[in-house]
Amino acid sequence: MSESSVVSDNQDIFLCVDHVGYAVPDMDAAIKLHTEVFGWHVVFRGKNEEQGVEEVMLATNGHDVTDRDAEIQLLAPLNEESTIGKWLAKNGGRGGIQQVAYRVADVEKAAEILASRGVKMLYDAPRHGTYGSRINFCHPKSTGGVLLELVERPADPEGFMPIV
Ligand code: V0V
Numbered sequence: 001m002s003e004s005s006v007v008s009d010n011q012d013i014f015l016c017v018d019h020v021g022y023a024v025p026d027m028d029a030a031i032k033l034h035t036e037v038f039g040w041h042v043v044f045r046g047k048n049e050e051q052g053v054e055e056v057m058l059a060t061n062g063h064d065v066t067d068r069d070a071e072i073q074l075l076a077p078l079n080e081e082s083t084i085g086k087w088l089a090k091n092g093g094r095g096g097i098q099q100v101a102y103r104v105a106d107v108e109k110a111a112e113i114l115a116s117r118g119v120k121m122l123y124d125a126p127r128h129g130t131y132g133s134r135i136n137f138c139h140p141k142s143t144g145g146v147l148l149e150l151v152e153r154p155a156d157p158e159g160f161m162p163i164v
Helices: 027-037 083-090 107-116
Strands: 016-023 041-048 053-059 071-077 096-103 134-138 148-152
Touching (some): 016 148
Parallel strands (some): 016 071
Antiparallel strands (some): 016 096, 041 053, 053 071, 134 148
């Protein structure tokens, strides 16, 4: 590929993988598996009513919210009509990978760049996500079949919500 045909690298949009999201039919059973078998630490548990989910974040390096590697997000539906409820129903009631989330410095800018390259963004404006982050999603039909989330974490660590 010649240099002139390269649109750009991804330095201006993605910082790293923020988390991988698993849809789970039973949150307590999923926590037990991921902590007792895989050794992850629960660093957050809460509900996001707008997204219709109960969520748990799992990290490798304890509770230092300012310096975490990629995390695992467990997502259980608050009701059958939620996106996770529908995803689980379509998957025969079994859990699995529902999304991959990329960390970004500026979610509006990242969404604008991606949209200009033909990616279908789900929201016109960022919505509220885990730890007080600002989030948006790329429709899986425009990403090769994977639901991609964009996550802009709050600059101020004080903005991170406590474990519930
Ligand atoms: C649906 N499809 C998927 C998919 N969900 N493909 C890959 N991964 C998924 N998770 C496929 C589905 O099999 C269909 O393909 C097609 O997309 C249907 O698209 P649709 O009719 O537009 O819509 P739905 O009703 O299936 O919903 C899909 C979308 C929905 C992506 C629009 O899941 C959504 O709004 N997601 C964003 C919000 C979200 O996921 N919230 C929960 C996490 P065929 O059969 O047509 O080939 S909340 C969260 O992550 C938080 C709070 C956080 O991190 O901070």
